Amino acid sequence: MSTRRKFMRSAGIISLAAAGGLASCSKQSLKYGDRNFNFNQQAFLFPKLKVSHDRVIRETVGLRPFRKTGFRLEKEMLDQKTIIHNYGHGGSGWSLSWGTGNMASDLAVATGEKKVAVMGCGTVGIATARLLQKKGCDVTIYAKDLHPNVTSSVATGTWSPSSRVIEEENITPEFEDKWTKACNFSYNAFQQLLGLNQIVTWLDHYRMSNSESYSSSHSSKLDIPGQLTNNEIVSPENHPFNFEYVKRQTTIVFNIPSYLEKQLNDFLKYGGDVVIKEFKTLEDVDALPEKCIVNCTGLGSKALFNDDNLMPISGQLSFLIPQPEFNYRISTPDGYAIPRKDGIILGGNAIRGNWDTTPDPAQTEKVVNALMDVMAQMKS
Ligand SMILES: Cc1cc2nc3c(=O)[nH]c(=O)nc-3n(C[C@H](O)[C@H](O)[C@H](O)COP(=O)(O)OP(=O)(O)OC[C@H]3O[C@@H](n4cnc5c(N)ncnc54)[C@H](O)[C@@H]3O)c2cc1C
Structure with missing residues (x-):
């Protein structure tokens, strides 16, 4: 570029600035607005959710493996075999998977066995199996079903480590300690998974209500400040x-x-190795070649290990056609919408003790209608 053109260009910039074009950028007047505000378009960056009944592409019902006394993480002997239980995570199994998997794998390593069996191939079983491998074990997963036919496949998939994880009155200092350690380990594990084809992402969650109390499935007693951003009130x-x-x-x-x-x-x-196998009785478990077995069968443990404490809490989800520009999460008292790569997940119900996994059209209709209302009333 000639010296003259260079001069003309910088002169142009200076004259623009003098005319006030850049004056608003002076340090004194610079104000950072809301992070979702686009300064150029003078508009909020809230793409509307395309929600209507004809955009629903599938519906699922999953059974959260809820234990009134919290997840089971302990060692038990079955004849000559060591069983390490790691199940019953309720509505927080995704979130806690690495954390309880770490504790369960430590218990397995402490037996001195190098060949370890993991029963179950949901998110808890897979995380446990990977951690055992990292600790030097030779691992075989045994499961009757794999993705997409496991509870883990029909979850919303958000960071919710205190959601339906224990009955509030059963929280003991010991449970709180285990839960806190599990949360911290998992939280760090998820940060290591960022940037890998978006298998884990961060996004803004807007919770809205017309009363000052916001409905939530999360424990009011279990909380670790500082993991998520502050839960801030957004002005109208x-x-x-x-x-x-x-x-x-x-x-x-x-x-x-x-x-x-x-x-x-x-x-x-x-x-x-992965072996497709159903355990119908404890004799089937005892017959495994491995002497150390980590049990991650989720709700399957109720029948297999006769656990009276374990019960289903069903949750129905409806999936809308994927909409890549919809990049935030909303929760209303009547349902929520969460963007994932495989669709927009609508959900919000929980029925204790319900074993029925047939989707109820009335539930989908309720959530779709509620979210259609939210979108219709959205200020543009
Ligand atoms: C609607 C819904 C939304 C949810 N949202 C979230 C969320 O946002 N965040 C979160 O952290 N959690 C969430 N959860 C909870 C989470 O999905 C569960 O806690 C988690 O999936 C449990 O994982 P798991 O590996 O223990 O069980 P599963 O995924 O059920 O896996 C169990 C495995 O054991 C095998 N198995 C069971 N019995 C036997 C047997 N007898 N023989 C052989 N194999 C057996 C199964 O085939 C399967 O492979 C949600 C759950 C639901 C239903």
Whole structure:
């Protein structure tokens, strides 16, 4: 570029600045608005959710493996075999999988056995199996079903470590200690998975309500401040929703199909074996060649290990056609929408003791209608 043209260009910039074009960028007047505000378009960056009944592509009902006294993480002897239980995570199995998997794998390693069996191939079983491999064990997973036919495949897949994880009155200092350690380990494990084809992502979650209390499935006693961003109140001029109270928190989402595929592929890549097998009785478990067995069968443990404490809490999800530009999560008292790569997940119900996995059209209709209302009333 000639010296003259260079001069003309910088002169142009200076004259623009003098005319006020850049004056608003002076340090004194620079104000950082809401992080979702686009300064160029003078508009909020809230793409509308395309929600209608004809956009529903599938419905699922999953059974959360809830234990009134919290997940079971302990050693038990079955004849000459050591069984290490790691099941009963309720609505928080995705979130806690690495943390309780770490504790269960430590118990297995302490037996001195190098060949270890893992029963179950949901998110808890796979995480446990990978951690055992990392600790030098030769691992075989035995399971009657794999993704997409496990409870883990029909979860929403968000960071929710205190959701339906224990009955509030049963929280003991010992449980709280285990839970805290599990949360911390898992939280760090998920940060290591960022950037890997978006199997784990962070996004903003807007919770809205017309009363000051926000409905939540999360324990009010179990909390680790500082993991997610502050749960901040958003003033009406900073959001487009027609609700009196709106809160925002940035949270973690797991893109379930690609996540499970990656973890299972890693397990196989590092020499793991998967055997399709159903355990009907404890004799079937006893017949395994491995002397150390980690039990990650989720709700399957109820019949197999006669656990009266374990019960299902069903949850129905409806999937809308994927919409890549819809990049935030919303929760209303009547249902939520969460963007994942395989679709927009609509959900929000929980029925204790329900074993029926048939989707109820009325539940889908309720959530779709509620979210259609939210979108129709959204300020543009
Ligand atoms: C609607 C819904 C939403 C949810 N949302 C979230 C969320 O956002 N965040 C979160 O952290 N958690 C969430 N959860 C909870 C989470 O999905 C569960 O806690 C988790 O999937 C439990 O994982 P798991 O590996 O223990 O069990 P599963 O995924 O059920 O896996 C159990 C494995 O054991 C095998 N098995 C069972 N019995 C036998 C047997 N007798 N013989 C051989 N194999 C057997 C099964 O085939 C399977 O391979 C949600 C759950 C539901 C239903």
